[in-house]
Amino acid sequence: MKVTIIGTGYVGLVNGACFAEKGHHVICADINQNKIDQLNDGQIPIYEPGLAELVHANRQAGRLNFSSDVEAAVQASDIIYIAVGTPMSPTGEADLTYVDGVAETIGKSLNGYKVVVNKSTVPVGTGKRVESIIRQHLGGREASFDVVSNPEFLREGTAIKDCMNMERAVIGAESKQAMQLIRELHEPFNTIIVETNIETAEMIKYASNAFLAMKISFINDISNICERVGANVVDLSYGLGLDSRIGNKFLDAGIGFGGSCFPKDTEALISISKNVGYEFKLIESVITTNKNQPIHFVQKIDTIVGSVAGKKIAVLGLAFKPETDDMRSAPSIPIIRELISRGAEVHAYDPVAIEQAKLVIGTDVVYSDDLLQTVDGCDACVILTEWPQVVKMDLDEVKKRLKQPILIDGRNIFDLAEMEKRQFVYASIGRPDINAYASQIG
Ligand code: UDX
Numbered sequence: 001m002k003v004t005i006i007g008t009g010y011v012g013l014v015n016g017a018c019f020a021e022k023g024h025h026v027i028c029a030d031i032n033q034n035k036i037d038q039l040n041d042g043q044i045p046i047y048e049p050g051l052a053e054l055v056h057a058n059r060q061a062g063r064l065n066f067s068s069d070v071e072a073a074v075q076a077s078d079i080i081y082i083a084v085g086t087p088m089s090p091t092g093e094a095d096l097t098y099v100d101g102v103a104e105t106i107g108k109s110l111n112g113y114k115v116v117v118n119k120s121t122v123p124v125g126t127g128k129r130v131e132s133i134i135r136q137h138l139g140g141r142e143a144s145f146d147v148v149s150n151p152e153f154l155r156e157g158t159a160i161k162d163c164m165n166m167e168r169a170v171i172g173a174e175s176k177q178a179m180q181l182i183r184e185l186h187e188p189f190n191t192i193i194v195e196t197n198i199e200t201a202e203m204i205k206y207a208s209n210a211f212l213a214m215k216i217s218f219i220n221d222i223s224n225i226c227e228r229v230g231a232n233v234v235d236l237s238y239g240l241g242l243d244s245r246i247g248n249k250f251l252d253a254g255i256g257f258g259g260s261c262f263p264k265d266t267e268a269l270i271s272i273s274k275n276v277g278y279e280f281k282l283i284e285s286v287i288t289t290n291k292n293q294p295i296h297f298v299q300k301i302d303t304i305v306g307s308v309a310g311k312k313i314a315v316l317g318l319a320f321k322p323e324t325d326d327m328r329s330a331p332s333i334p335i336i337r338e339l340i341s342r343g344a345e346v347h348a349y350d351p352v353a354i355e356q357a358k359l360v361i362g363t364d365v366v367y368s369d370d371l372l373q374t375v376d377g378c379d380a381c382v383i384l385t386e387w388p389q390v391v392k393m394d395l396d397e398v399k400k401r402l403k404q405p406i407l408i409d410g411r412n413i414f415d416l417a418e419m420e421k422r423q424f425v426y427a428s429i430g431r432p433d434i435n436a437y438a439s440q441i442g
Pocket of ligand 1: 152156259
């Protein structure tokens with residue numbers, strides 16, 4: 001099938017490469033000439049494991065092309081995906097400027113029956129809005145089209161795997177012809193297809209992300225209680241998750257969720273609810289817990305270290321999760337800002353996200369992509385992202401290089417008994433502190 005994907009961001013590129021890999025002919029189009037030039041030069045503007053290889057192989061096979069001529073790209077395909085960004089506006093609503101712009105271009109270029117698919121995460125009702133914008137820009141031409149919602153569920157860092165082995169494809173459509181076409185497009189993925197109307201498909205995306213965010217805030221709240229009653233949240237999650245009605249995924253306590261989806265989509269869901277006169281208090285609490293969690297973590301650092309003022313703190317990991325350079329809403333941002341405002345000198349390590357981090361956190365931090373160099377001479381070491389390099393770090397060497405053997409782990413990477421044996425002062429999330437008295441003596 002011939003597919004054009006408008007928007008060469010995360011979602012557009014990954015889907016473009018995966019559709020091509022499954023044998024479809026794909027044009028990834030973007031008005032940003034620089035990005036298209038980069039892609040045509042074989043450079044991938046984002047860090048995502050496996051993406052560069054997949055793009056390269058499918059370009060070689062002639063199934064994947066890049067173009068900045070969006071109108072021609074629309075005319076060349078039967079299926080047009082809208083995969084542009086929907087950033088958070090200051091009011092918390094999704095900003096639809098880019099989606100509207102693409103709908104206008106599609107309206108102006110339509111040259112025969114097309115199915116226009118919303119892949120971007122858009123508020124309920126956007127399907128109808130896109131349809132009306134396209135219609136307004138047909139300029140009296142006879143061109144038929146249908147609008148479909150086909151939300152995205154991939155995770156950064158594992159996007160290719162998630163897309164190639166998708167657990168479900170949700171297709172919201174009113175027209176049988178459009179539903180059939182998008183069904184066929186997904187046939188090679190051999191996945192469960194959920195057929196529904198456009199509004200339900202749009203809501204499934206928000207409900208999924210809000211539910212997952214709720215699980216994380218729930219376990220973070222529980223971890224804070226665990227700390228006060230002497231319980232261990234890792235054992236608790238295990239015990240909780242064995243109930244198949246609950247499930248064991250997304251129950252890892254930590255420093256709060258970040259990224260491009262959960263923070264934005266939970267806020268957008270609150271806006272969607274407000275707009276229809278409903279107060280979604282549960283999700284409001286999910287957001288509040290998530291905003292408090294990084295600050296709670298800094299308080300923990302402060303207590304263990306005995307005030308961070310004037311101390312040199314090593315921070316391991318900046319990206320919001322491993323295998324990405326994405327810094328959007330990363331918990332490292334509020335944590336580092338708070339550490340600095342409390343007078344700490346921050347030395348930060350990340351294997352890939354430093355350039356992105358500099359843009360958000362600025363130059364008040366000493367950055368390095370060398371882990372051991374980062375911890376050298378620091379008063380304490382703080383773990384913010386569970387990069388494999390951090391999980392497998394040489395603990396003996398880290399201990400040698402630190403001024404005091406203090407490790408404060410925001411991701412519960414290490415085993416308590418092991419840390420006890422190695423004589424680290426070790427604090428984590430929702431688990432008892434190890435040797436914490438030693439730091440206060442030292
Ligand atoms: C998420 C959804 O998982 C995906 O389906 C959707 O399409 C986009 O948003 P992503 O943001 O890439 O994907 O990452 P994800 O792996 O879901 O992690 C999000 C955040 O939650 C990260 O900051 C992660 O560290 C945190 N998290 C996740 C936890 O703190 N605990 C967990 O148990 C799981």
